[in-house]
Amino acid sequence: MGGELTAKGRATRDRIVEGAALVLRERGIEQATLDEVMARTRTSKSQLFHYFRGGKEDLLLAVARFEAEQVIEDQQPYLSSLDSWEAWEQWREAVIRRYEEQGDRCPLAALSQHLGSRTPGAQAIVVGLMHRWQEQLAAGIRALQEAGHLPREVDVDERAATLLVAIQGGVGILQSTGRSYHLRVALDHAIGDLHRLAEHRPAAVPGS
Structure with a gap:
């Protein structure tokens, strides 16, 4: 439906989504109601169902x-x-900083768990996020290589995957314990490994 909307329609839809996200963060998925979303976003029921014809599941x-x-x-x-x-x-x-501020609640994880496999596209959202995240980390590692900070033989995809695992593991423990210590340690080790590869890169051959 997004391609059929006017600029005003897209702005209204975006306002509803952003307002709903705030309500869900404050109230939780099970407690939040469409009435609360409508009140927060100043929209009517007819407007809500115009943009989200499947009701609450489409909005989620x-x-x-x-x-x-x-x-x-x-x-x-x-x-x-x-x-x-x-x-x-x-x-x-x-x-x-982001995950310390977020604390023990992960809106995306809660939404994914609620929607589960019964909602087409729900799992694809998380898969797509992880793919984009790893690709951007890989691009960063390649940028270090281009700048001469890392040797060319570094396995970029493997290192990007390691960084993503470090974040996900650290965040999972933070959500369980309320402490960011493990996230800090995991990231320090993953980035530190890149530093150590830089320190041991072969010296440049004069005139090459």
């Missing part, structure tokens, strides 16, 4: 897409510019 799916985008957006501008060690350190701090 749209909010899941929004939350997936937020995961990437909250790491910017650093995630898209990982071309120096300083940029990697800034990105690390942005990631830790």
Whole structure:
């Protein structure tokens, strides 16, 4: 339906999705109601069902897409510019700050669990997020290679996957314990491994 909307229609739909995301973060999926979403976004029931014909499930799916985008957006501008060690350190701090502020609640995980396999496209949202995230990390590692900070033989995809696992594992423990210690340690080790590869890269051959 998104391609059929006017600019005003897209703005209204986006306002509903963003407002619903706030309600769900505050109230939780099970407690939040469409009436609360309508009140928060100043929309009528007819408007809501115009943009989300499947009702609450369609709205939740749209909010899941929004939350997936937020995961990437909250790491910017650093995630898209990982071309120096300083940029990697800034990105690390942005990631830790984001998940410390989020605490023990993960809106996207809660939505994915609620929607489950019965909702077409729900799993694809998370899969797509992980793919984009790993690709951006891989691009950052390639940028280090281009800048001469890492040897060419480094397995970029393997290192990007390791970083993503470090984040996901650390965040999972943070959500269980309320402590960001494990996330910090995991990221420090993953980025530290890149530093050690840089330190042991072959010396440049004069005139090459």
